[in-house]
Amino acid sequence: MNQNPIDFNKCMSAVFTLFPKLREEEKEFMKQHTTFTNCRKNEMVYKEGERPTGLIVLVKGKVKVFKEGVGGRDQIVRMAKPVGLFGFRALFAEENHIASAQTIENSIIATVDKSCLYDILRSNVGLTLDILKGLATELGFSNSRTVTLTQKHIRGRLAESLIFLKDTYGLEPDGKTLKIYLLREDLANLSNMTTSNAIRTLSNFSEENIISLDGRKIKILDLPRLEKISERG
Amino acid sequence: MNQNPIDFNKCMSAVFTLFPKLREEEKEFMKQHTTFTNCRKNEMVYKEGERPTGLIVLVKGKVKVFKEGVGGRDQIVRMAKPVGLFGFRALFAEENHIASAQTIENSIIATVDKSCLYDILRSNVGLTLDILKGLATELGFSNSRTVTLTQKHIRGRLAESLIFLKDTYGLEPDGKTLKIYLLREDLANLSNMTTSNAIRTLSNFSEENIISLDGRKIKILDLPRLEKISERG
DNA sequence: CAGAAAATATGTTTTTCAACACAAATCTAC
DNA sequence: GTAGATTTGTGTTGAAAAACATATTTTCTG
Numbered sequence: 001m002n003q004n005p006i007d008f009n010k011c012m013s014a015v016f017t018l019f020p021k022l023r024e025e026e027k028e029f030m031k032q033h034t035t036f037t038n039c040r041k042n043e044m045v046y047k048e049g050e051r052p053t054g055l056i057v058l059v060k061g062k063v064k065v066f067k068e069g070v071g072g073r074d075q076i077v078r079m080a081k082p083v084g085l086f087g088f089r090a091l092f093a094e095e096n097h098i099a100s101a102q103t104i105e106n107s108i109i110a111t112v113d114k115s116c117l118y119d120i121l122r123s124n125v126g127l128t129l130d131i132l133k134g135l136a137t138e139l140g141f142s143n144s145r146t147v148t149l150t151q152k153h154i155r156g157r158l159a160e161s162l163i164f165l166k167d168t169y170g171l172e173p174d175g176k177t178l179k180i181y182l183l184r185e186d187l188a189n190l191s192n193m194t195t196s197n198a199i200r201t202l203s204n205f206s207e208e209n210i211i212s213l214d215g216r217k218i219k220i221l222d223l224p225r226l227e228k229i230s231e232r233g
Numbered sequence: 234m235n236q237n238p239i240d241f242n243k244c245m246s247a248v249f250t251l252f253p254k255l256r257e258e259e260k261e262f263m264k265q266h267t268t269f270t271n272c273r274k275n276e277m278v279y280k281e282g283e284r285p286t287g288l289i290v291l292v293k294g295k296v297k298v299f300k301e302g303v304g305g306r307d308q309i310v311r312m313a314k315p316v317g318l319f320g321f322r323a324l325f326a327e328e329n330h331i332a333s334a335q336t337i338e339n340s341i342i343a344t345v346d347k348s349c350l351y352d353i354l355r356s357n358v359g360l361t362l363d364i365l366k367g368l369a370t371e372l373g374f375s376n377s378r379t380v381t382l383t384q385k386h387i388r389g390r391l392a393e394s395l396i397f398l399k400d401t402y403g404l405e406p407d408g409k410t411l412k413i414y415l416l417r418e419d420l421a422n423l424s425n426m427t428t429s430n431a432i433r434t435l436s437n438f439s440e441e442n443i444i445s446l447d448g449r450k451i452k453i454l455d456l457p458r459l460e461k462i463s464e465r466g
Numbered sequence: 467c468a469g470a471a472a473a474t475a476t477g478t479t480t481t482t483c484a485a486c487a488c489a490a491a492t493c494t495a496c
Numbered sequence: 497g498t499a500g501a502t503t504t505g506t507g508t509t510g511a512a513a514a515a516c517a518t519a520t521t522t523t524c525t526g
Contacts, residue, residue: 067376069384070466077376093369098377121362128361129354135368136326142375143300143310144331150382150425151302192383194484199505233303427514432475
């Protein structure tokens, strides 16, 4: 848990970038009700069934949010990047979490007290409307995802996931290497397939020179081709 | 289009039941910016790509919301019942619709002007927070649905859909017959399977005395069994 | 009411992908 | 550094479900 010390003010500023409509006095109020935690790689942030305690902000690192499926196979429903929110659905729905969240890198996580957040929301409709918009956008992603995960074939699903990871986390300075290093298993859980099939299909893409593989490092060599595979399904 | 005339005040009251936090003056304002339309069975309410013009309320009838999939197969992402909202996602996300909506019965549909709605939301945080909560709940459904549609087998998916229809639209006075009469094709599009397989699996359920079939009328004979099939996957 | 169109039903074939098995490589904790 | 655990890689098999084909019934439309 105790790695590098956390620079409170710097982290707080990062949180504020998510809420441009916050007024000065609201920022001050939020400061007094926000805590930061260092999380090592692979730590659980929350588990299915738990009650949300506040608004969670990923300040640094990477987090996967996943649901346990019927056959014990997990489905990743969200990949959080800094600076970004996660775990907010259950909070706003006033339900317990229906998914679990786990870091996939050492991360810094902020928690804004629920009551503080709601005090601010009640005094700042603009902010509430921004969050409403964000939630609606998220619902759109989820609906689209349902369709592609159910209708695309394996190659299409994996291609889409790779593009999604590129769009979400970006590329290393070489302009090709995905800036995220996932286990094959996570890639499979993101793409609704078995680990074996993720490995196999990655190998196929590599043989076809669409990507290149070096352990968990994935280089996208032929993005147009990958996009075509994703679209075709 | 022109069937029974619409009783404006009665319909308006129906709309108001959805927003218990509306103040009297806001109700009056909304009244002046709401229009009602009669829609015949199978009419399109909006199509993928269109811009939302306001908040849509289903006052009477039934509506399916679906996305066109990669292979031309539709996926139903929502079934609206009266009195209820649909098509609000795109509105709040400030995007064009990413799905289409079609009536499956003669229906009455209300549209509240977008600008009127936002005027009210800006003056009524409580209402906005209620909508936020609804949207978060909806996102939870969507995520759960993604998992079950991808991980359950055909029988599990169909069983779940039948239970979903029962929970959403209820049963006829006999306590067994589903109060909705869908095409086999719609049932298939709801359950992520081909029409053939929906028909076949329905027949199987019927042979096993879990349900009984009479055209589009479906009686649930053995709900516990259906629930077991749905849970097992 | 007749004809056409749509929906339902059912059998057969083919494709896709999960399940399983096992070997090799890599990571991790002591 | 080494033993054990985890992850990766690859082949084989079988089950599930899509695709296809076609007949029958129902519904719609003029």
